[in-house]
Amino acid sequence: MPGIHCPAPPDWRSSVPAARILAGVPLALVILALSGCSSLWDCTDTTAERGEAAVSVQVEDLSGRPLGVTAEVVDWRLEPHPHVPSEGDQVHFRYRFDGAGETSGPAVDACAVDKGRVALGCRTVHSSEAFGPDGALTGDDYLAVEHPEQVAEVLLIPNDQSYQGRTCEQDIKDGGGPHPPEPAGAGDQL
Structure with a gap:
């Protein structure tokens, strides 16, 4: 915090007897709390809500605002992986x-789904792994699914x-x- 100087934690390897350190702990905690330094140790995780999956999406940041990037599934087909x-x-x-x-940019989850939009398999695709001129970056990838004959479409989830x-x-x-929300996986309803 600007203007507040938080003391460094004590060096536990010093020669100060443990009883003296423990006796001062409650007072030290009160001083840190009153000075606002205790907020430095507050830790809170928040997770973004998963956005609506679609063939074409506006990529969203962690607060749900569009990043000005569109991600789209251009096409898909079933075929053996060449390797x-x-x-x-x-x-x-x-x-x-x-x-x-x-060189850097968003990444979104791509999922093969069945007719009920249940994910059969997913993976994260990164714009930095795609290539092309003038900001239109294209790439391709494979999804291994247990029952490929059930795939109805491939959807993208907008969360970066x-x-x-x-x-x-x-x-x-x-x-x-x-x-970001947990990456999507097989069995997720999209």
């Missing part, structure tokens, strides 16, 4: 990001998945804040 043809048909889909930067950030559980001091 593992023995595994049978997979969902080969092409996608495009319009308005994204070439490119920045995950550290959670409070991972880092109580520097974690927390907004996070």
